[in-house]
Amino acid sequence: MTPLVDPSLNRRKLRLALRHARENAGLTQREAARNVEWSQSKLIRVETGTVGVSVSDLRALLALYRVDHPDRVAELEQAARGSKGPSWWSSFHDVVTPQFAQYLGYEGAATSLHTYHPIVVPGHLQTKRYAEALLAPRGLDPERLERVVTLRMKRRERMFDNPGGPACVFLLDEAAVRRQIGGPEVQSEQLRQLLDLGEREEIAVRVLPFEAGAHYSTLGSFVLLGFPDDDDLLYLEHAAGSMTGGEDLDLLARYQECFQTIEEAALSESDSADLISRIQQDLGVR
Incomplete structure (x- = not known):
């Protein structure tokens, strides 16, 4: 069907x-x-x-x-x-801001997704236990926390487990793969998932090593969405979230250049997988 x-x-x-x-x-x-x-x-x-x-x-x-x-x-x-009716995330209206809902609409239509995260594993790649541990310090009530995690897992499933998803490049700072969220067992499971997803043809997971030094986006994460029939879109991830596309071409171009610079400094996919594997082994979880 x-x-x-x-x-x-x-x-x-x-x-x-x-x-x-x-x-x-x-x-x-x-x-x-x-x-x-x-x-x-x-x-x-x-x-x-x-x-x-x-x-x-x-x-x-x-x-x-x-x-x-x-x-x-x-x-x-x-x-x-077909333009009427609820989107897949509509049932999560209590935990999705209007700005993020608009972004999800764009994300679902994108043919490419390039993102950089300097601190933690991005939501697209998170395991359930990692997401729960990451959100725990925010003080959300248990029901709301579970709703946010469920939304995150459903989003990952729709992006990676359905045909026709975007070609993805995830650049993670070394700090993001070394920081233990939820303890060694949770972190080890998360690193295993990074390795598994990185083996897929449409997903590239690469690590920016500490030796790379300073660069344009050391202060925050961002997502670049690509479309064959429209301007690319930049989503800056912070508390409120913000998007820009053709209306601010200078800012968009700066982040496209930033991503290219980080990508050139990052380890190859193979070397990144080796580093993630070593970090996982050092956790000592069987």
Whole structure:
């Protein structure tokens, strides 16, 4: 059975198509909204993929933009029908911020994911026990902690256990693989998972050794998402989280250059696996 397409992916498809169609028609957002008797904020929400689009609203926009090829209209109408409804993370609304929900929508559509973490193993790669130990000092009540961990595990499963996932490069600082989160047994299990995931063709796990010294991003982690049909996106991971794409090309370019610099200084995949294996052995867990 073909898996259902997440509504966020259909919203993204419509966002790109409708923005490009409006620009090709030579209309501003204000002009387009006025012509179909919408508020400008409604059009903005559609063009940012925040909301779905009804088929009748879609037809009004396509008529305005003079998009009339039957196959293209049918394709977008199908996307509009699939743009409504909850995304896979909607049931976790109590632990997902609007900003992170928007990021998850982009992540699900990305064809590549490049990330650097200087302190701990990133959420994409964490085991359940590692995630629980990492979150424990935050003082969350047990139910909320379990919800966050479950979300993290479901996200990992969707990314790595389904066909068509993004090609991933994870650059981890040596501190991230040496820092014992949850004690030797939990850390050993986590390192074993890094080794197992690193053996997959679509996943590269590499370590930036201590000897590499200072670099641009010694103060924080970041994610770069790549798309074949849209601008790349930068997600800076901190308490509130922040994203930038085509609206801040200078910042995006700086982090793309930063990632390339770190990648050049990092150990190869093979040498990284050897280092992780030695660290795991030193933990003395059988």
